[in-house]
Amino acid sequence: MNLEQQRQQAQQAFVDSGENIVVGTLEGISITLEQLKNTTADSSYVVETFNSGLTAVVFHLHIDGKSWTLKQKRAVSLVNNIDGQTSFLNEVQRRRDLTNLKQREPESFKHIVNTQFASFNDGIILSPWIEGEPLSTLNHDVFQQIFTAIVNLELHGLFEWDFCPGNILLNNQGEVTLFDFGYMYQFNSNIHFNNNGLDTPLFHGVERFETRFFFDFSLKNPNNLSTEALFDLYKLEKQCALETYQHKLQQLIVRNADTNVIAWQQAINHRWQNALTNDEELQTLYLVERYRSNVLDLLDDLHGQSCSPNTLKKADLVLSLIDLHFEILQSQNGFFFGDETLSKSDLISKYKKLRVDAQRFQLNK
Incomplete structure (x- = not known):
């Protein structure tokens, strides 16, 4: 049994045990646990309701002149796999x-967002409301804040998989806040690449940001x-990422991390x-990482059977990149998970079939 399977088994065993995890307190707040559990969009203290989450419904509350975020676990997760079904437990553990x-x-x-109160068995997480908006503009300062947070998390043994657009907010002072940790897992960064141990070297913190946020942002291109x-x-993002990863490397060396990790x-x-020494090299890396991230995000949506119209756009982009740049991707070892053994025509056939699956798994048909 690999580390991922061990973690999943342990999480399911905890769910089945009926044990609870409680973080923080409701002391000093004029609302009861029962009220929080029974909160609906019609509750008098609810300002806004956000119903788009796959594992929880989120409410903006106003109580005693203060704003709060209430995360209320869905009875059934819309992510149809073990990690999606145990993500609320995982978030309470990480909180x-x-x-x-x-x-x-x-x-x-x-x-990282503060936590006022959380109770796993009650399906409740209460946090101070974050005055901010989803990232609409990316710059050096934003990249630096995000990558510093990622490296600090990893050096303290926490690996976040889901830096999706809805999980990063920016306030009017230009400060970034990360929240939603349903897919953040513990690991030992001195001996492992991520929480899968040494099995999946493709995945690391900056890759997760690029896959779940940056290349999604580039595809949508809102500006x-x-x-x-x-x-x-992308060049700016890479420069900021390298700067932060140089610090991470220094810390791993100081901590006498395993030679494989270093x-x-x-x-x-x-x-x-x-790649950053000349734009031609960087263009090649851009192609390889753009392909990688769109494939990974496509596969992730398919694994959770939680696809959207954007999933179809990613499938189309992947097919286009294979068609136009197969030789470059192949020469740069850009194919993975068995795709490296397939011919161009086989790859196109495979991803056309996956696109059909993405159409079948659309959440809002």
Whole structure:
């Protein structure tokens, strides 16, 4: 049994045990646990309701002159796999971990949302309302804040898989806040690449941001940036990521991390460093990482049977990149998960079938 299977088995066993996890307190807030559990869009203290979450419904509450975020577990997760079905448990566990870390090292975790109260069995997480909006503009300062948060999490043994657009907010002061940790897992960053141990070297914190956010943002292109401007944004993102990963590498060396982990981190940093020396090299890396991230996000949506029209756009982009750039992707070892053994025509056939599956698994048909 690999580490992922062990984790999933342990989570399911905890759910079946009936045990509870409670974080924080409701003391000093004039609302009861029962009221929170029974909150609906019609409750007098509800300002807004956000019903788009796959595992929980989110409410903006106003109580005693203060705004709060209430996360209320769905009776049935809309993500149809074991990680989706246990994601609320996982989030409560991580809220407990993060609360402890924020108390010990507040500066290192200032970009992580605070937790007022959470109860697994009651399906409730209450946090201070974040005055902010989803990221609509990316710049050096935003990248730096996000990557610093990612590296601090990883060095403290927490790996976040889901940096999706809805999970990162920016306030009027330009401060980033991360929230929603249903897919954040514990791991030992001194001996493992991520919470899958040494099995999946493709996955790391910056890759997760690129896959779940950056290349999704580029595909949607909300600011109608030109092709050149999108590439320039990628270049800036890579420069900021490299700077933060150099710090991560130094910390791993200081901590006498396993040689496999240090060599893996050095290889990532070295590849980025080389690509940043000239735009032709960087264009190649851009192609490889753009392909990688769109494939991974497509496969993730299919695995959870939680597809959207955007999933279809990703499938179309993947097919286009295979058709136009197969030889470059192949020469750069851009194919993975068995795709490296397939011919161009076989790959196109495979992803056409996956696109049909993505159509079948549309959540809002």
